[in-house]
Structure formats: structure tokens, C-alpha cells
Amino acid sequence: MSDADWLWLDADEAIQWEGRPRLTTIATSVAVGVFIAVVAAGLALTVDSRLAAVGVLGVPIPLAGYLSVTNTTYLVTTRAVWCKTGIRGRSVRRITHSRIQNTAYRQSVRGSLFGYGTVRLEVAGGRDIQFQRIADPQTVQELITDYQRREKSTEVPGSLAQWQAILAAVRDIRSVVDRRAD
Numbered sequence: 650m651s652d653a654d655w656l657w658l659d660a661d662e663a664i665q666w667e668g669r670p671r672l673t674t675i676a677t678s679v680a681v682g683v684f685i686a687v688v689a690a691g692l693a694l695t696v697d698s699r700l701a702a703v704g705v706l707g708v709p710i711p712l713a714g715y716l717s718v719t720n721t722t723y724l725v726t727t728r729a730v731w732c733k734t735g736i737r738g739r740s741v742r743r744i745t746h747s748r749i750q751n752t753a754y755r756q757s758v759r760g761s762l763f764g765y766g767t768v769r770l771e772v773a774g775g776r777d778i779q780f781q782r783i784a785d786p787q788t789v790q791e792l793i794t795d796y797q798r799r800e801k802s803t804e805v806p807g808s809l810a811q812w813q814a815i816l817a818a819v820r821d822i823r824s825v826v827d828r829r830a831d
Contacts, residue, residue: 655733655739655741656724656731656733658726659728661727661728662726662727662728662729663726663727664724664725664726665725665726665727665792665796666723666724666725666789666792667722667723667724667725668722668723668780668783668784668789669718669719669721669722669723669783670718670721670781670782670783671718671765671782671783671784672715672718673763673765673782674714674718674781674782675711675714675715675717675718677714678710678711678713678714678715679711679714681707681710681711682707682708682709682710682711682712683707683711684707685703685704685706685707685710686704686707686708688703689701689702689703689704689705689706689707690704713736716736717734717736720733720734720735720736721733721734723780723783725789725792725793725796727796728745728746728796729743729744729745729746730743730744730746730749730770730778730793731743731744732778732780742778744770744772744775744778745800746793746796746797746799746800747797747800748772748773748774748775749770749771749772749773749793749797750771750772750773751770751771752768752769752770752771752790752793752794752797753768753769753790754766754767754768754769754786754787754789754790755767755769755786756786756787760782760786764784764785765782765783765784765785765786766782766783766786766787767779767780767781767782767783767786768780768783768786768789768790768793770793
């Protein structure tokens, strides 16, 4: 799992899932870069050899796509979801499960065939988060939904004996305060 310097976890928080977009995300960037290089080579052969230099413009496009994918990390922990992006700079978002209002996943026909898709998280009071083109999006969505339900549980923590002990301690404190006020 992750040992990144951008990640800070609470003492009782553990990583449950980690992923990033599939490398196929950059297919369009690679196609555009190759197209530019081929057109530049064709122009260099037919028009002027100096136009071969235009082919260099095809290199940064897929490179930027590759760096974007490799510098994106999605995490699900026992307390929150994380999304880290950025090539030159870095953007890190941490959303606690209690702030997630709704979850959904989407798979295209190709995504269903090859096992990838997008998980969308609707966030209370903020921008939604999408885990784009991740492997097995249904499992990730179910994991987040499970933690979301746990956070929103109406169960009162602790036992009756623990709450009675707290009540007794509060009464003791109140009696001390009342005596000092007199």
C-alpha cells in the first residue's frame, strides 16, 4: 500500500483500497501524439525536411497524459476517501465518509468487458469526486458505501454500564462545582 509523503492518517485509520486510473486512459493522447509525428514526417518527406522538427510537438502530449495517470492516486481508508493529483503541483483532497451523500459507479461496454469504470462520490458542501477508469469499480463503490453507512449509523457507542459511569462522574463534578459556588 501507499507510503506517500502527502498522506496523513489518524491513529485508528487504515488504508483499505488504493488505485489509480488505468494506463489506457492516455490512449487518445498517444494517438494524437503519433498523428502529429506521422504528419510531420510526411511533410518533411514531401515538402521540406525542416518540418520534421514539428514531430517533436507530438511527444509532450502523451507524456503529459502518462504523467497525469502516474501522479494520480485514489485511496479509501476506514475514515475517508482521498484523491491526489498533480504533475507540477499537487492537489490532495480528503473527504470523510460522513460527508459523502451518494455513491455510484459507471462502466461503458468496453469497461465492462475489461473490468474498469468510474466511481462517483457526491460530497456534501463541496465538489464531487470521481475515481476515473479504475479496476473493479463496483467493489470500490460498495466498500465506500459500507464505510459511509457505518459513519452514519445511529447506534450509540458504548455500553449501558459505560454511560452510567459517565453519568456518575458528571454528577460528582456537578456536586463539587455546586459546593464551590455556595
